[in-house]
Amino acid sequence: MTVEIYLDKKNCWKTKPFILCVLLLCSIFWHTLRHNRLDTNAPLFCNFQRSIIGINNASHLGLLKGVTLHRMLYDTPNIMRPLRIDVLTMTPWFAPIVWNGTYNSDILNAQFHQKDVHVGLTVFAIRKYAVFVQTFIETAEKFFMVGQKVTYYIFTDRINDIPAFTLSDGRKLIVLEVPSYTRWQDVSMRRMEMIRDQSRQRFIREVDYLVCVDVDMRFSDEVGVEILSGIFGTLHPGFYSASREQFTYERRPQSTAYIPTDEGDFYYAGGFFGGTVEEVYRLTNFCHNAMMVDKEKQIEAIWHDESYLNKYFLYEKPTKILSPEYLWDNNFQTPGFLKRKRFVAVPKNHNAIRYRRELMGVSVASGKFHR
Structure with missing residues (x-):
């Protein structure tokens, strides 16, 4: 040359x-x-x-930093003695399903501490839902990612209604002002857009993982790093034992959320999902774009953002699945295999909520969860 x-x-x-x-x-x-x-x-x-x-x-x-090895004492795993035999603990695509008794929190905490992990927790406190923030944060301080670095991200249209909190070391709260919407369906669906946009603008620089949950809930037991993975979803408490034909997927072929009756693994709840910032961005970007396509066709999926979430998880399998322990409503009868209730719906005046929604032309016949 x-x-x-x-x-x-x-x-x-x-x-x-x-x-x-x-x-x-x-x-x-x-x-x-x-x-x-x-x-x-x-x-x-x-x-x-x-x-x-x-x-x-x-x-x-x-x-890269060198690895420091620390001695740990715990019982020897026994391959002939599974930790749980009463429930499914592994999917066909090798994603673990997290149940009480299937993991050692001491080992997991040590691993995540070495990685210096920072977790973001997002909730939407729009309109009257701002009233749930205090219970949510106070219980999160007791049970959510204890000992880990956590940033609470509160999306709200009522900044003045968000109280001040005394938080543990390594934890902080950031309030993000967002517009309100007349219809509760729009509030629900626009969550995907707002999480996507903030993932690109700030989350990617501030945290390693995002956990996205509903605000009208309270933590009642430990929720720790065992939930973290590339992308995770949570089994809906009303459908953990249902067949795929019974899942309330979007069944209209015209919708981008459409899932035929001969497909489906599980029915995932829209109120608890997460993963790395990059993977949450991919999920929320898909869901928002799919909603916009349907909006152009004047279609609204049956269960709004939850319908699009289920479509995404059908073809982009989650790398970890949380059992109903992580999302529960005490209006459901407690099954024998449910050993802990970690994150439960807050009792509410459903009549007041029903009245507000009926004014907007929507009849609500159930409580926290729609089935």
């Missing part, structure tokens, strides 16, 4: 940085070409790009 460079002697000093860059790039290109000369189908540009990335990654690896 021959490289010819013509210089203006008067301005030679100005061109030296440029010349050095050209020579460096040519050297890398020639090195890559030599190593791939036996592969006549090798894409030279891709190999050149890979060389650049390899240099950057090598520099990055040198900056």
Whole structure:
């Protein structure tokens, strides 16, 4: 390979940085070409790009912190003695289903502490739902990610209604002002858009994982790092034992949320999902875009954002699933296998809520969960 460079002697000093860059790039290109000369189908540009990335990654690896090993004492796992035999603990795609007794919180906490994980918890306190914030935060301080770094993100149209809180070390609360909507369905569906936008604008810089839940709930037992994964969903407490034909998926083929009766794994609740910021961004971006497509066709999925969430999880399988322990309503009869109720619906004056919604032309015949 021959490289010819013509210089203006008067301005030679100005061109030296440029010349050095050209020579460096040519050297890398020639090195890559030599190593791939036996592969006549090798894409030279891709190999050149890979060389650049390899240099950057090598520099990055040198900056990684060393691992400090700590001694831990716990019972030996026994492969002949499963921790739970009364419930499904693993999906066909090897995603664990989290139940009480299926994990060791001491081991998990030690692992996540070494990674210096920061968790974001999002809730929407729109209109009258601002009244639930105090109970939500106070119980979260007792039971949610105790000992971990946590940022509470409160989306609300009533900033002045959000009380001040004394939080534990390593925890903070951020209030994000958002518009109100006349219809409760719009409030529900716009959550996906707002989480998506904030994931891109700030969450990606501030936290490692996002946990997105309903605000009209209270924590009543431990919810820790055992829930964290690439992307996770939660089994709906009204459908954990139902067949796929009984799931209230969106059944109209015209909707982007459509799921036929011969498909479906589980029915996931819209009130508890999460994962890494990147994966939550992908999920919420899909759901919002799908809603906008349906809106153009004047279609509204049967259970709004929950319907689109279920469509996403059908084809983009969650890497972990939370059992109904993590989302429960005491109006349901408690099954024998449910050992703990970690996150439960707050008792409410349903008549007041029903009256407000009926004024907007919507009849509400059930409580917290729609079935």
